[in-house]
Amino acid sequence: MLQTLSRTNQNIAGISEALKVSVLRINQSKLMALLDDPAIGIRLRSALKNIDRTAARANYPAGNLNKVVDEMKGGKGLAVPCWPIRPSLSTCACLWRISASRLRMPKN
Numbered sequence: 001m002l003q004t005l006s007r008t009n010q011n012i013a014g015i016s017e018a019l020k021v022s023v024l025r026i027n028q029s030k031l032m033a034l035l036d037d038p039a040i041g042i043r044l045r046s047a048l049k050n051i052d053r054t055a056a057r058a059n060y061p062a063g064n065l066n067k068v069v070d071e072m073k074g075g076k077g078l079a080v081p082c083w084p085i086r087p088s089l090s091t092c093a094c095l096w097r098i099s100a101s102r103l104r105m106p107k108n
Contacts, residue, residue, distance in 0.1 A: 026032055034040060
């Protein structure tokens, strides 16, 4: 019985020492320094807001592009004729301009 108790004490001592070493390593790690930094929360929150803002700005042109594609599928093209180069040329030889009003960015 004393041998079993002695072995148990040795096992507990070994576990305790390993736990102590692990805790010391964690406390001295860069991760703990990062978690202890009070500014990290502010920086992380700012980064997440920037990601959210960027995603919102990317959604607007994507929505416009979907609208233009739908209009093109419906026979309403993106380009509109301006004027013929020479009256004698056919309408296929006229200049074309892009309708910029369909591709406007939001005013933020």
